[in-house]
Amino acid sequence: MIVLEDVHKTYGRQKVLDGISFRIREGSVTTVIGTSGSGKSVLLRQMIGLEKPDSGTILIKGENIVNLSSRELNRIRRHIGVLFQEGALFDSLTVKENVAFPVREHLKLTEKQVQEIVDVRLTQVGLREHQDKLPAELSGGMRKRVGLARALALDPAIVFFDEPTTGLDPITRDVIYRLIEKTHAEDSRTYVLVSHDVGGVLRISDEVMMLRDGKIGWSGTPDEIRSTSDEAVRQFFTGSVNGPIRIE
Amino acid sequence: MSERAFATVYGPACMYGSLSRIGLLNVLRFLGSIPLGTVEALRFFVEEVGRMIVLLGLSAVWLLRPPFRGREFVRQLDFAGAQSVLLIVLTGTFTGMVFTLQTYNGMHRYGAEAMVGATVALGLTRELGPVLSALMVVARVGSAMTAELGTMRNTQQIDALTSMAVEPVQYLVVPRIFAVTLVLPLLALIFSFTGMVGAYFIASGWLGIDPASFMSGIRNYLGPEDITHGMIKAVVFGLMVSLVACAKGYYVTGGARGIGVATTRSVVLSSVLVLVSDYVMTSLMF
Numbered sequence: 212m213i214v215l216e217d218v219h220k221t222y223g224r225q226k227v228l229d230g231i232s233f234r235i236r237e238g239s240v241t242t243v244i245g246t247s248g249s250g251k252s253v254l255l256r257q258m259i260g261l262e263k264p265d266s267g268t269i270l271i272k273g274e275n276i277v278n279l280s281s282r283e284l285n286r287i288r289r290h291i292g293v294l295f296q297e298g299a300l301f302d303s304l305t306v307k308e309n310v311a312f313p314v315r316e317h318l319k320l321t322e323k324q325v326q327e328i329v330d331v332r333l334t335q336v337g338l339r340e341h342q343d344k345l346p347a348e349l350s351g352g353m354r355k356r357v358g359l360a361r362a363l364a365l366d367p368a369i370v371f372f373d374e375p376t377t378g379l380d381p382i383t384r385d386v387i388y389r390l391i392e393k394t395h396a397e398d399s400r401t402y403v404l405v406s407h408d409v410g411g412v413l414r415i416s417d418e419v420m421m422l423r424d425g426k427i428g429w430s431g432t433p434d435e436i437r438s439t440s441d442e443a444v445r446q447f448f449t450g451s452v453n454g455p456i457r458i459e
Numbered sequence: 460m461s462e463r464a465f466a467t468v469y470g471p472a473c474m475y476g477s478l479s480r481i482g483l484l485n486v487l488r489f490l491g492s493i494p495l496g497t498v499e500a501l502r503f504f505v506e507e508v509g510r511m512i513v514l515l516g517l518s519a520v521w522l523l524r525p526p527f528r529g530r531e532f533v534r535q536l537d538f539a540g541a542q543s544v545l546l547i548v549l550t551g552t553f554t555g556m557v558f559t560l561q562t563y564n565g566m567h568r569y570g571a572e573a574m575v576g577a578t579v580a581l582g583l584t585r586e587l588g589p590v591l592s593a594l595m596v597v598a599r600v601g602s603a604m605t606a607e608l609g610t611m612r613n614t615q616q617i618d619a620l621t622s623m624a625v626e627p628v629q630y631l632v633v634p635r636i637f638a639v640t641l642v643l644p645l646l647a648l649i650f651s652f653t654g655m656v657g658a659y660f661i662a663s664g665w666l667g668i669d670p671a672s673f674m675s676g677i678r679n680y681l682g683p684e685d686i687t688h689g690m691i692k693a694v695v696f697g698l699m700v701s702l703v704a705c706a707k708g709y710y711v712t713g714g715a716r717g718i719g720v721a722t723t724r725s726v727v728l729s730s731v732l733v734l735v736s737d738y739v740m741t742s743l744m745f
C-alpha cells in the first residue's frame with residue numbers, strides 16, 4: 212500500500228505540490244491524471260524517492276521513505292519497478308543486457324538463470340527476437356516495451372509508469388495497455404500510472420485521481436467518472452477549453 | 460608603552476579610524492558600483508566549484524564501498540587508456556621531433572649540440588609529456604565523458620539507475636575518475652618515451668649528432684626525480700580532467716543545447732586548469 216499525507220513540493224517560488232494526500236490500495240491499478248504541467252511527473256519523482264518533498268510523509272509498504280537514508284531507500288527500491296517516459300534504456304547496452312541489468316545487480320544467479328529471466332520478460336513483451344539490438348535501433352513503442360520488461364525483471368511489488376502511452380499510435384497504445392493488464396493480472400502487483408490518455412485511463416484503472424492546483428482535486432472509479440457532476444473532471448475527459456480548468 | 464603593546468593597540472585603532480574615514484556610505488557606493496554581472500559570475504563560479512568538490516567527496520566515499528565496479532572500470536581503462544595510445548604515440552613522436560629541431564637550433568649557436576639529448580629528455584619528462592598527454596586526453600576522453608553523462612542525465616538513464624537501487628556516482632563517476640587518474644601517468648610516460656625515440660632519430664639521422672653523446676647526455680642528466688616530477692603532475696591532471704568532465708556531464712541541465720554547452724565548457728575549463736596547475740606545481744617542485 213502507498214499512502215501520501217500532506218506532501219508539499221516547491222521549486223523556487225513555484226508551488227507544484229500543495230498538500231497531496233491519498234492512499235493507493237495494494238494490488239490496484241491507480242492512475243493520476245492532470246493537465247500538462249500540473250505536477251504529475253514531480254509527484255512520481257517523490258514517490259520513487261528521486262527527490263525529497265519539502266514536507267509531508269510518503270509511506271511505501273509501511274515505511275516513510277522521506278526520512279530514509281539512501282541505503283535504506285535502496286532496500287525498498289528493490290521492490291519497485293519504474294517505466295520512465297521515454298524508457299530510459301541504457302544506450303550502451305543491448306536490449307537483453309538492459310533487462311538483465313537489475314537482475315545481475317541484485318540477485319546472485321548463474322548466467323543461465325539470468326538468461327531465463329530475460330527470455331521470460333522479453334517474450335512477455337514480444338521482443339525476444341530483438342534482444343541483441345541496441346536501444347537506438349528500436350522504435351519508441353519498442354523502447355517502452357523493453358522498459359516494461361526491465362521494470363518487471365525483479366518481479367516488483369509496485370510498478371510506476373510515467374505516461375506509458377504518450378506519443379504512440381492507437382494500435383501500439385493498445386499493445387501497451389494489454390501488456391499492462393496482462394502483467395498486472397499475473398501477480399497481485401500495485402500499478403501506479405501517470406497519464407492523460409483518457410480512453411486508456413478509463414479502460415485499465417481501478418481508481419483515478421485528478422491532480423489540480425497542486426492538490427488531488429477529485430478521485431473515484433472509472434464508473435464514477437462517467438457519472439460525475441464535477442465540472443473539472445468532465446472537462447478533462449471531454450477535452451474542452453471551456454470549463455474550470457484554465458491553461459495559461 | 461612597549462613597542463609591542465603600542466602596535467596591538469594602535470594598529471587596530473588606526474585601522475578603525477581609516478575604515479570610518481572611508482565611511483559606510485562609500486563602502487555601499489563601492490558595492491553598488493560592482494556590475495551585476497560580476498556578482499552573477501562569482502555566484503556561478505562558487506556553485507561550480509562547490510559541485511565539483513561535492514562530486515569528488517561522493518566519489519571518494521563510493522570508491523571505498525562495495526560493490527566494486529570492476530567491469531565498468533576495465534571498460535573505462537580501455538576507453539581512456541588503450542584507445543588513446545595511438546594518438547599519444549603519434550603526438551609524442553612529432554613533439555619529440557620538433558622539440559629536437561628547435562633545441563638544436565639554439566644549442567648549435569653555442570656549440571652545445573651534445574646537450575640536445577638531455578634537454579629534450581628533461582623537457583619531455585618534466586613538462587611536455589604530462590601536459591600534452593593531458594590535453595590530448597581532455598580532447599578525446601573528457602569531451603566524450605561529459606557528452607555521455609549529460610545524455611544519460613537528460614534521458615533519465617541516471618534516474619533509472621537510482622530507481623534500480625544502483626548508486627549512479629559509484630557506477631558512472633568513480634570508474635571514470637579512477638581510470639583516467641591511473642592511466643594518464645602511463646600515457647605521459649608513453650608520450651615522453653616515443654618523443655625521445657623521435658628525438659633520437661632526428662638528432663642522429665638528420666642533425667648529425669653523435670648517438671653515443673646523445674644517449675650519454677640523457678644518462679647523465681635525467682634522474683628518477685625528473686620522472687617522478689612528471690608522474691605527480693600527470694596524476695593531478697588526470698584527477699582534475701576527469702572530475703571536471705564528469706561533473707559537467709553529471710549535473711547538466713537544459714536539453715541538447717545544454718549538453719553542447721557543457722561539453723565545450725568541460726574542454727575549455729580542463730585545458731585551462733591543466734596549464735595553470737602545471738605552472739603552480741612546477742613552481743612548487745622547482
Ligand SMILES: Nc1ncnc2c1ncn2[C@@H]1O[C@H](COP(=O)(O)OP(=O)(O)OP(=O)(O)O)[C@@H](O)[C@H]1O
Nearest residue numbers: 222225227245246247248249250251252253254407
Ligand atoms: N526540477 C525542477 N525545477 C523547477 N521546476 C520544475 C522542476 N521539475 C518540475 N518543475 C515544474 O513543475 C511543474 C510540473 O511539472 P511536471 O513535469 O510534474 O508536469 P507534468 O504534470 O508531468 O506535465 P506533462 O504531462 O507535460 O509531463 C512545471 O511547471 C515545471 O515547470
Ligand SMILES: [Mg+2]
Nearest residue numbers: 251252253374
Ligand atoms: Mg510528466
